[in-house]
Amino acid sequence: MNIMIVGGGGREHVIAKYVSQNPRVKKLYALPGNGGISQLAECVNISAEDISGIVEFAKSHAVDFAIVAPDDPLALGAVDRLEAEGIKCFGPEQKAAVIESSKIFAKELMTKYSIPTAKYKVFDKLDAALSHAALSDFPIVIKADGLAKGKGVTVAENFGQAKDAIIACLKGKAFGQSGERILIEECLRGPEVTVLAFTDGKTIVPMVSSMDHKRAYDGGKGPNTGGMGVVAPNFYYTDEIADECMRKIFLPTVEAMKAEGRVFRGCLYFGLMLTRDGAKVIEYNCRFGDPEAEAVLPLLEGDLLEIMLAVREERLSEVSVKFKNAASCCVVIASAGYPGHYITGYPIDFGNVAGIPGVEVFHAGTKYDGGQYFTNGGRVLAVNAVAEDFTSAREKAYEAVNEIHFEGARYRTDIGAS
Ligand code: AMP
Ligand code: GLY
Numbered sequence: 144m145n146i147m148i149v150g151g152g153g154r155e156h157v158i159a160k161y162v163s164q165n166p167r168v169k170k171l172y173a174l175p176g177n178g179g180i181s182q183l184a185e186c187v188n189i190s191a192e193d194i195s196g197i198v199e200f201a202k203s204h205a206v207d208f209a210i211v212a213p214d215d216p217l218a219l220g221a222v223d224r225l226e227a228e229g230i231k232c233f234g235p236e237q238k239a240a241v242i243e244s245s246k247i248f249a250k251e252l253m254t255k256y257s258i259p260t261a262k263y264k265v266f267d268k269l270d271a272a273l274s275h276a277a278l279s280d281f282p283i284v285i286k287a288d289g290l291a292k293g294k295g296v297t298v299a300e301n302f303g304q305a306k307d308a309i310i311a312c313l314k315g316k317a318f319g320q321s322g323e324r325i326l327i328e329e330c331l332r333g334p335e336v337t338v339l340a341f342t343d344g345k346t347i348v349p350m351v352s353s354m355d356h357k358r359a360y361d362g363g364k365g366p367n368t369g370g371m372g373v374v375a376p377n378f379y380y381t382d383e384i385a386d387e388c389m390r391k392i393f394l395p396t397v398e399a400m401k402a403e404g405r406v407f408r409g410c411l412y413f414g415l416m417l418t419r420d421g422a423k424v425i426e427y428n429c430r431f432g433d434p435e436a437e438a439v440l441p442l443l444e445g446d447l448l449e450i451m452l453a454v455r456e457e458r459l460s461e462v463s464v465k466f467k468n469a470a471s472c473c474v475v476i477a478s479a480g481y482p483g484h485y486i487t488g489y490p491i492d493f494g495n496v497a498g499i500p501g502v503e504v505f506h507a508g509t510k511y512d513g514g515q516y517f518t519n520g521g522r523v524l525a526v527n528a529v530a531e532d533f534t535s536a537r538e539k540a541y542e543a544v545n546e547i548h549f550e551g552a553r554y555r556t557d558i559g560a561s
Contacts, residue, residue: 145170150191150212151177153507153525154433157440159183161447178516179506191216198224217429218244233451235429239407243429247288256399259423262329269313276305284328287312289321293369333418334379337435343459344406347397351442351466352380353435361557368482372558373438375471388422437505437525438473442466472536473527474544474558479551481521491516494546502528502543
């Protein structure tokens with residue numbers, strides 16, 4: 144089979160690695176891919192947002208199966224366009240991807256189908272939003288409706304912060320169309336858990352739970368990022384909570400999407416908060432998380448490509464999806480300045496990382512040129528270690544991180560410490 148992966152980050156690298164292990168794969172393409180992926184696949188310089196370019200490439204290169212991994216092409220309808228050309232895909236159609244691309248859609252869905260989530264109100268007028276905020280008990284959460292590269296959420300501790308966030312969205316157009324409507328939500332408290340799940344619209348199979356670390360600096364300080372590290376499984380997520388989530392959140396979400404004529408096929412991402420009143424949904428994503436995928440997929444025992452094909456063909460109940468009884472710790476090494484401005488193009492020295500058992504280095508933002516890797520993004524590498532227990536996984540991940548050097552390299556030292 145000829146396989147195409149759309150995207151070029153750490154998530155696409157881990158997918159490329161496990162998909163390429165399937166003996167049925169004849170040719171693997173990545174659009175655009177990155178330095179690490181170039182060792183496994185032919186990288187093609189077509190952006191993940193260039194939907195026409197992606198479709199034309201797939202048609203002219205006899206692609207049999209496309210894995211559309213990032214949110215933007217899914218929201219732009221890449222799967223619909225590829226499927227219309229007879230190219231099977233892993234990933235939801237546009238009308239199902241809306242579960243991530245419109246937070247207001249997601250909220251209305253949860254309200255209609257009694258799926259637990261934070262209380263909220265929707266605003267498109269500045270005055271009304273500011274008056275609501277002025278009367279709120281703080282903290283409150285302000286969210287842009289649409290995709291905002293992980294930056295559209297502000298947890299406001301006081302009216303001043305709320306006002307700035309509301310004005311940035313509704314007046315300053317900080318997120319363009321994505322922020323033309325906003326949500327103001329009740330602020331929930333409790334540990335956060337991510338659960339990725341394969342679903343074909345009929346069956347849902349959750350993967351090992353995980354915990355992202357979204358803030359840039361140690362101790363959960365600094366600005367939000369795409370994710371600075373992950374541990375899996377998440378120690379707060381007990382079997383009992385997993386059962387509750389399956390009954391009250393996972394199955395009802397799949398059923399709700401079906402009932403709305405928006406069958407979801409792909410990886411559904413549940414961002415949950417374990418509150419005193421039970422688990423509640425913070426957000427849905429219509430794809431694997433990044434870096435969650437880099438921590439979770441190394442624990443998968445089944446064949447990733449076969450599972451993805453089964454999802455597309457609505458026979459997920461027939462395949463085995465098992466996970467190792469082990470732990471992952473994934474530490475992201477970023478460029479100095481990320482998530483703000485950063486400089487790229489520095490050579491990367493991997494030291495003796497290849498000699499540490501259980502460690503895999505996934506490339507998030509790198510370029511391969513003349514036998515050398517260079518930094519090429521904000522998040523540069525996702526270093527994951529798998530071990531029998533969490534403490535060893537964490538030790539190994541940091542042992543590996545200490546081997547790797549490039550100018551301005553920065554990482555959190557407390558992944559999984561709390
Ligand atoms: P999101 O992009 O929706 O995942 O939001 C980013 C982060 O903001 C989440 O991971 C939470 O830490 C926080 N957050 C979002 N919504 C809420 C909420 N209703 N209550 C508390 N924290 C929230
Ligand atoms: N790591 C969070 C996300 O992928 O949305």
